[in-house]
Amino acid sequence: MLSYDDVLAAREHVEQVAVRTPLNYSFGFAEMTGADVHLKLENTQRTGAFKIRGAMNRIAALTDEERERGVVTASAGNHAQGVALAATRAGVDSTIVMPKYAPVSKVEATKRYGGDVVLHGIDYDEAQAHAHEIEREEDKVYLHAFEDELVMAGQGTIGLEIAEQCPEVDTVVVPIGGGGLIAGVATALKGALDDVRVVGVQAAGADSAARSVREGERVELEGVDTVADGIAVREVGEHTFPYIRERVDEVVTVDDEEIAETLTLLLERSKTVVEGAGAVALAAVLEEKFEYEDGETIVPALCGGNIDMNTLITVILRGLVRMGRYLKISLELKDRPGELERVASIIAREDANVYALSHDRTSRDIAVDAADLEIELETHGHDHAAEVVAALEEAGYEVEVET
Known part of the structure; x- marks a missing residue:
């Protein structure tokens, strides 16, 4: 399984393109919760999300023969941008399959980073199936968004940064889609710190990991429905699920109304723009989805800030309604x-x-x-x-x- 040393090794590749993102104390959210809240601002990462970390580590491991063949992947948007930028930096052709209804901002950004975008399917899972068709037909190398230890290791470098920036942290809260981010972050944190709790958060409309943890085996959803498109997958990863079971202490969910209010509060209180998936970790803290004590040091990971402007308007209105x-x-x-x-x-x-x-x-x-x-x-x-x-x-x- 993925080890702490694997995450340490990934840092060398990740640092070639990714930036070390800030960890900011939030007076406003500390006052609201009674906890010592520090925000890990991965929304300020290059490409606007953490995905560049895993993509860079995976592409750095390609052989010369694989680089010649080019890569293909599927993504709702953030992994797409990470792969496109990392591949372009490495001189590798990239084909990115995205759902037809992926946010326009993410589609256009992926193109700007050099990716050849193909729109197919209504969600990530249908886009992924088509990407595998391209893999077979065009003999390309498939780069999975989360079912890859090298990708997990790259994402885990966020955990290394948190451990260095806030060694006194008690609880780190991490979004879960397919599970690659939390698998890497939990591995890094458990290796770097002696006593740290890792809490995973899913959108209630895409809660495969939460259901899978409860039932003890992976559960595939018939469909997903959430404003948090970046974590809207029908099934948690086969390779990531064991890490969640062994290294994540708790998995909770938040609904779209809670996500909308948190996103609005981040704009108003912290002047911070995040997407739906980027708000779920803080939403779980604000809504007390897990137990914590007064004064407990909590780090919610704001994993991405790539939100479509039309979606942002709608989400803000929903947030204001809830408030x-x-x-x-x-x-x-x-x-x-x-x-x-x-x-x-x-x-x-x-x-x-x-x-x-x-x-x-x-x-x-x-x-x-x-x-x-x-x-x-x-x-x-x-x-x-x-x-x-x-x-x-x-x-x-x-x-x-x-x-």
Whole structure:
């Protein structure tokens, strides 16, 4: 199995292209949780995610004959960029199969790094199947995103950095997709430190590893559904699962609403941009998905920051909804002069701010002498949102809360 020495050996190759990412103490999240929270900012890595580490270590091991053949891989986006950049740096041709609905930003970035992108399938697993077809038909070398000890070792260099930057760490929280990242990080941490806990986190809509740990064998999901596209795989890796069972202390899950709120908090409190997969580790801390003590030193790994801008807008809105700071309501009002002004005055009196409104007289669901009013509001929290709704209802309006 992968050893601590394997991770140490990988560092030499990884450092040729990857950067040593910061580990920053977070006053805001420490105050929110009572723990001593340090953020491992792997979202600041070259290509915006940790995947360059494993890709570089794997490509460095190619023989001359394999370099001539070129490489092929499948990826939802971050591994794609890592392989494309590492291959280009090594003078190796790379073909990257990505799901059809992969974020545009990740597809375009992979092309810029020199990868030949092929879009195929609805998720990572279908893209991977097509990549293996290309492997056979074109005699290319397949570079797996996580089922490879050299890739795991490269990812594990994050654990070496955490151990050096924060030797007093009690708990490290790591995202899990296929399992390559946590396999490498857990190996490095358990080898470098005497007493450290490693907690893995999955999205609830792609929780193969969590289910597999509970059942004692790998579980394949029928499909995945999560905003955390970077860890959206149907089945944890065959080669990575033994590492999770032996070297990871606990595996928990967070749902998309929790991910969205955490992503929004990172933007607001830390001025840090992450993707869905990059937010899950901190989400598990904020939502207390595992037990920890006051003052415990915790390092959540923010594993990537490659989020599509359209997705970011949607996720922020969902985060604000969960925090009670965005309220969308609809109500019916009489279609007569001054009625809209009356509603607006109630909202103003309650100190809420109108983002947008839609005034529709043509809806078939309302009376001829009425209008349907939809309002998007900025509120200060759940209590304030409830006060706004109560004030409108007290004035005689029947309010439907849409978010």
